[in-house]
Amino acid sequence: MNRKILYGYQIQDGELTAHPKEAECVQRIFSLYLSGMAQHQIADTLNAEGLPYSAESPAWSRPRVMQTIRNSRYMGEKGYPTLVDDKTFCAAQAMRAKRVRKWGDHPALCLVKKLRCGQCGHSLRRLAQSQWKHTLRFHCDGCGMSVTIPDADLLSEVERQAAEYTPSADAPGYAPSEDSVRLTNAINRGLEKPEHPEEVTALIMQGISARYACFPTQMTATDILRLIREKDYDQAIRYITITADNAVTVTFR
Numbered sequence: 001m002n003r004k005i006l007y008g009y010q011i012q013d014g015e016l017t018a019h020p021k022e023a024e025c026v027q028r029i030f031s032l033y034l035s036g037m038a039q040h041q042i043a044d045t046l047n048a049e050g051l052p053y054s055a056e057s058p059a060w061s062r063p064r065v066m067q068t069i070r071n072s073r074y075m076g077e078k079g080y081p082t083l084v085d086d087k088t089f090c091a092a093q094a095m096r097a098k099r100v101r102k103w104g105d106h107p108a109l110c111l112v113k114k115l116r117c118g119q120c121g122h123s124l125r126r127l128a129q130s131q132w133k134h135t136l137r138f139h140c141d142g143c144g145m146s147v148t149i150p151d152a153d154l155l156s157e158v159e160r161q162a163a164e165y166t167p168s169a170d171a172p173g174y175a176p177s178e179d180s181v182r183l184t185n186a187i188n189r190g191l192e193k194p195e196h197p198e199e200v201t202a203l204i205m206q207g208i209s210a211r212y213a214c215f216p217t218q219m220t221a222t223d224i225l226r227l228i229r230e231k232d233y234d235q236a237i238r239y240i241t242i243t244a245d246n247a248v249t250v251t252f253r
Helices: 020-034 039-048 062-070 086-103 107-114 151-163 178-192 197-212 221-229
Strands: 009-012 015-018 115-117 124-126 135-140 146-150 237-242 248-252
Touching: 009 020, 015 020, 020 039, 020 062, 020 086, 039 062, 062 086, 107 115, 107 135, 107 151, 107 237, 115 124, 135 151, 146 151, 151 221, 151 237, 151 248
Parallel strands: 115 237
Antiparallel strands: 009 015, 124 135, 135 146, 237 248
Protein backbone atom coordinates (compact mmCIF):
# COMPACT_ATOMS: atom_id res chain seq x y z
CA MET A 1 0.00 0.00 0.00
CA ASN A 2 1.41 3.40 -0.99
CA ARG A 3 1.57 6.37 1.34
CA LYS A 4 -0.92 9.17 0.73
CA ILE A 5 1.53 11.86 1.85
CA LEU A 6 5.17 11.79 0.72
CA TYR A 7 7.49 10.23 3.29
CA GLY A 8 9.11 12.92 5.41
CA TYR A 9 6.03 15.15 5.55
CA GLN A 10 2.76 15.50 7.43
CA ILE A 11 -0.36 17.64 7.37
CA GLN A 12 -0.41 19.75 10.52
CA ASP A 13 -3.07 22.39 11.17
CA GLY A 14 -4.04 22.14 7.51
CA GLU A 15 -0.50 22.79 6.23
CA LEU A 16 2.17 20.56 4.75
CA THR A 17 5.10 20.44 7.17
CA ALA A 18 8.19 18.30 7.75
CA HIS A 19 7.68 15.24 9.93
CA PRO A 20 10.66 15.46 12.36
CA LYS A 21 11.52 11.76 12.63
CA GLU A 22 10.82 10.96 8.98
CA ALA A 23 12.73 14.02 7.78
CA GLU A 24 15.74 12.82 9.76
CA CYS A 25 15.40 9.40 8.12
CA VAL A 26 15.28 10.96 4.63
CA GLN A 27 18.52 12.82 5.33
CA ARG A 28 20.08 9.61 6.61
CA ILE A 29 19.08 7.73 3.46
CA PHE A 30 20.92 10.29 1.33
CA SER A 31 23.94 10.10 3.64
CA LEU A 32 24.09 6.30 3.53
CA TYR A 33 23.68 6.28 -0.25
CA LEU A 34 26.48 8.79 -0.77
CA SER A 35 28.70 6.74 1.54
CA GLY A 36 28.45 3.91 -1.01
CA MET A 37 25.74 1.75 0.54
CA ALA A 38 23.47 -0.04 -1.95
CA GLN A 39 19.74 0.70 -1.92
CA HIS A 40 18.75 -2.77 -0.70
CA GLN A 41 21.32 -2.47 2.11
CA ILE A 42 19.80 0.85 3.16
CA ALA A 43 16.35 -0.77 3.22
CA ASP A 44 17.68 -3.66 5.32
CA THR A 45 19.30 -1.20 7.74
CA LEU A 46 16.10 0.80 8.23
CA ASN A 47 14.05 -2.35 8.72
CA ALA A 48 16.55 -3.76 11.23
CA GLU A 49 16.30 -0.54 13.24
CA GLY A 50 12.50 -0.69 13.23
CA LEU A 51 11.97 2.53 11.28
CA PRO A 52 8.59 2.16 9.50
CA TYR A 53 7.86 3.44 6.02
CA SER A 54 4.19 3.84 6.96
CA ALA A 55 1.76 2.43 9.51
CA GLU A 56 -0.05 0.36 6.86
CA SER A 57 3.09 -0.91 5.12
CA PRO A 58 6.06 -0.53 7.46
CA ALA A 59 8.75 -2.44 5.55
CA TRP A 60 11.33 -0.52 3.52
CA SER A 61 12.35 -1.98 0.17
CA ARG A 62 14.84 -1.15 -2.56
CA PRO A 63 12.19 0.63 -4.71
CA ARG A 64 11.11 2.77 -1.75
CA VAL A 65 14.68 3.81 -1.03
CA MET A 66 15.20 4.54 -4.72
CA GLN A 67 12.02 6.63 -4.81
CA THR A 68 13.30 8.68 -1.88
CA ILE A 69 16.71 9.28 -3.44
CA ARG A 70 15.34 10.47 -6.78
CA ASN A 71 12.48 12.66 -5.50
CA SER A 72 13.32 16.32 -6.13
CA ARG A 73 10.55 17.48 -3.79
CA TYR A 74 12.98 16.94 -0.94
CA MET A 75 14.91 19.96 -2.25
CA GLY A 76 11.85 22.11 -1.60
CA GLU A 77 10.15 21.86 -5.00
CA LYS A 78 6.41 22.23 -5.58
CA GLY A 79 5.74 23.80 -2.19
CA TYR A 80 7.34 21.04 -0.11
CA PRO A 81 9.53 22.06 2.85
CA THR A 82 13.23 21.49 2.14
CA LEU A 83 14.67 18.36 3.72
CA VAL A 84 17.83 17.93 1.62
CA ASP A 85 20.06 20.71 0.26
CA ASP A 86 20.71 21.06 -3.46
CA LYS A 87 24.34 19.93 -3.23
CA THR A 88 23.46 16.66 -1.47
CA PHE A 89 20.57 15.89 -3.81
CA CYS A 90 22.64 16.54 -6.96
CA ALA A 91 25.50 14.42 -5.63
CA ALA A 92 23.07 11.53 -5.07
CA GLN A 93 21.72 11.85 -8.63
CA ALA A 94 25.25 11.84 -10.04
CA MET A 95 26.03 8.66 -8.13
CA ARG A 96 22.75 7.08 -9.26
CA ALA A 97 23.56 7.88 -12.89
CA LYS A 98 27.02 6.38 -12.45
CA ARG A 99 25.56 3.17 -11.06
CA VAL A 100 23.04 2.94 -13.91
CA ARG A 101 25.87 3.17 -16.46
CA LYS A 102 27.35 -0.06 -15.12
CA TRP A 103 25.12 -1.88 -17.63
CA GLY A 104 27.44 -0.51 -20.33
CA ASP A 105 26.47 -1.38 -23.90
CA HIS A 106 23.81 -3.90 -22.77
CA PRO A 107 21.31 -1.62 -20.98
CA ALA A 108 18.28 -3.83 -21.65
CA LEU A 109 19.61 -6.30 -19.07
CA CYS A 110 17.99 -4.23 -16.32
CA LEU A 111 14.57 -5.09 -17.80
CA VAL A 112 15.09 -8.84 -17.64
CA LYS A 113 13.40 -9.40 -14.28
CA LYS A 114 10.25 -7.65 -15.57
CA LEU A 115 9.78 -9.94 -18.58
CA ARG A 116 6.99 -12.52 -18.90
CA CYS A 117 5.86 -14.90 -21.59
CA GLY A 118 3.19 -13.36 -23.81
CA GLN A 119 1.64 -16.78 -24.32
CA CYS A 120 1.30 -18.22 -20.79
CA GLY A 121 2.41 -15.40 -18.47
CA HIS A 122 5.32 -17.37 -17.01
CA SER A 123 8.56 -15.51 -16.27
CA LEU A 124 11.19 -15.72 -19.01
CA ARG A 125 14.61 -17.29 -18.45
CA ARG A 126 17.52 -15.59 -20.14
CA LEU A 127 19.73 -17.88 -22.23
CA ALA A 128 23.52 -17.63 -22.15
CA GLN A 129 24.94 -16.02 -25.25
CA SER A 130 28.28 -15.08 -26.69
CA GLN A 131 27.75 -14.10 -30.31
CA TRP A 132 24.56 -12.12 -29.57
CA LYS A 133 26.17 -8.98 -28.15
CA HIS A 134 23.23 -6.59 -28.64
CA THR A 135 20.43 -9.15 -28.53
CA LEU A 136 18.56 -10.87 -25.71
CA ARG A 137 17.44 -14.51 -25.94
CA PHE A 138 14.87 -16.07 -23.61
CA HIS A 139 13.08 -19.35 -23.01
CA CYS A 140 9.77 -19.86 -21.22
CA ASP A 141 9.85 -22.89 -18.94
CA GLY A 142 6.05 -22.71 -18.72
CA CYS A 143 5.09 -23.33 -22.35
CA GLY A 144 8.43 -23.76 -24.13
CA MET A 145 8.25 -20.56 -26.19
CA SER A 146 11.55 -18.98 -27.24
CA VAL A 147 12.16 -15.27 -27.81
CA THR A 148 15.02 -13.43 -29.47
CA ILE A 149 14.82 -9.64 -29.41
CA PRO A 150 17.43 -6.92 -30.08
CA ASP A 151 18.19 -4.62 -27.14
CA ALA A 152 17.32 -1.54 -29.15
CA ASP A 153 13.92 -2.91 -30.17
CA LEU A 154 12.94 -3.73 -26.59
CA LEU A 155 14.13 -0.42 -25.17
CA SER A 156 12.55 1.71 -27.90
CA GLU A 157 9.21 -0.10 -27.57
CA VAL A 158 9.17 0.42 -23.80
CA GLU A 159 9.88 4.13 -24.24
CA ARG A 160 7.27 4.44 -27.01
CA GLN A 161 4.57 2.90 -24.83
CA ALA A 162 5.63 5.11 -21.93
CA ALA A 163 5.20 8.19 -24.12
CA GLU A 164 1.69 7.04 -25.08
CA TYR A 165 0.69 5.90 -21.60
CA THR A 166 -2.60 7.19 -20.20
CA PRO A 167 -3.51 6.46 -16.55
CA SER A 168 -6.53 4.19 -16.21
CA ALA A 169 -9.87 5.89 -15.74
CA ASP A 170 -10.79 2.98 -13.47
CA ALA A 171 -8.24 3.95 -10.83
CA PRO A 172 -9.77 3.88 -7.32
CA GLY A 173 -11.02 7.19 -6.02
CA TYR A 174 -11.69 8.53 -2.56
CA ALA A 175 -12.23 5.82 0.05
CA PRO A 176 -12.84 7.02 3.62
CA SER A 177 -10.66 5.49 6.31
CA GLU A 178 -11.84 4.51 9.80
CA ASP A 179 -10.03 7.56 11.14
CA SER A 180 -11.75 9.96 8.74
CA VAL A 181 -15.18 8.46 9.55
CA ARG A 182 -14.51 8.76 13.28
CA LEU A 183 -13.47 12.40 12.91
CA THR A 184 -16.47 13.20 10.71
CA ASN A 185 -18.81 11.82 13.36
CA ALA A 186 -17.02 13.78 16.08
CA ILE A 187 -17.26 16.98 14.01
CA ASN A 188 -20.98 16.47 13.46
CA ARG A 189 -21.54 15.96 17.17
CA GLY A 190 -19.52 19.06 17.95
CA LEU A 191 -21.49 21.17 15.47
CA GLU A 192 -24.76 20.07 17.03
CA LYS A 193 -23.59 21.38 20.42
CA PRO A 194 -20.91 23.99 19.76
CA GLU A 195 -20.06 24.65 23.40
CA HIS A 196 -16.33 24.56 22.70
CA PRO A 197 -15.79 26.00 19.19
CA GLU A 198 -12.00 25.80 19.45
CA GLU A 199 -12.24 22.02 19.89
CA VAL A 200 -14.56 21.74 16.89
CA THR A 201 -12.12 23.79 14.81
CA ALA A 202 -9.27 21.47 15.79
CA LEU A 203 -11.38 18.44 14.84
CA ILE A 204 -12.20 19.99 11.47
CA MET A 205 -8.48 20.50 10.72
CA GLN A 206 -7.76 16.90 11.71
CA GLY A 207 -10.66 15.77 9.52
CA ILE A 208 -9.24 17.63 6.52
CA SER A 209 -5.90 15.93 7.02
CA ALA A 210 -7.51 12.49 7.38
CA ARG A 211 -9.65 12.94 4.26
CA TYR A 212 -6.68 14.18 2.23
CA ALA A 213 -4.82 11.01 3.16
CA CYS A 214 -7.64 8.89 1.73
CA PHE A 215 -7.08 9.97 -1.86
CA PRO A 216 -4.85 7.47 -3.70
CA THR A 217 -1.77 8.68 -5.53
CA GLN A 218 -1.21 7.70 -9.16
CA MET A 219 1.66 8.48 -11.46
CA THR A 220 0.94 10.58 -14.52
CA ALA A 221 2.08 9.78 -18.06
CA THR A 222 4.82 12.41 -17.64
CA ASP A 223 6.03 10.69 -14.46
CA ILE A 224 6.17 7.32 -16.22
CA LEU A 225 8.12 8.66 -19.21
CA ARG A 226 10.59 10.46 -16.95
CA LEU A 227 11.19 7.28 -14.94
CA ILE A 228 11.76 5.26 -18.12
CA ARG A 229 14.27 7.77 -19.49
CA GLU A 230 16.05 7.73 -16.13
CA LYS A 231 16.07 3.90 -16.33
CA ASP A 232 14.11 3.75 -13.08
CA TYR A 233 12.23 0.66 -14.24
CA ASP A 234 11.32 -0.67 -10.80
CA GLN A 235 9.18 2.38 -10.11
CA ALA A 236 7.62 2.68 -13.57
CA ILE A 237 6.88 -0.89 -14.72
CA ARG A 238 4.93 -3.80 -13.25
CA TYR A 239 5.85 -6.30 -15.96
CA ILE A 240 6.48 -6.68 -19.70
CA THR A 241 5.12 -9.49 -21.87
CA ILE A 242 6.81 -10.60 -25.10
CA THR A 243 5.39 -13.01 -27.69
CA ALA A 244 7.31 -15.29 -30.04
CA ASP A 245 6.99 -12.68 -32.82
CA ASN A 246 8.42 -9.98 -30.49
CA ALA A 247 5.16 -8.18 -29.74
CA VAL A 248 5.94 -6.20 -26.56
CA THR A 249 3.25 -5.09 -24.08
CA VAL A 250 4.23 -2.98 -21.08
CA THR A 251 2.06 -2.82 -17.96
CA PHE A 252 2.88 0.31 -15.97
CA ARG A 253 2.33 0.90 -12.28
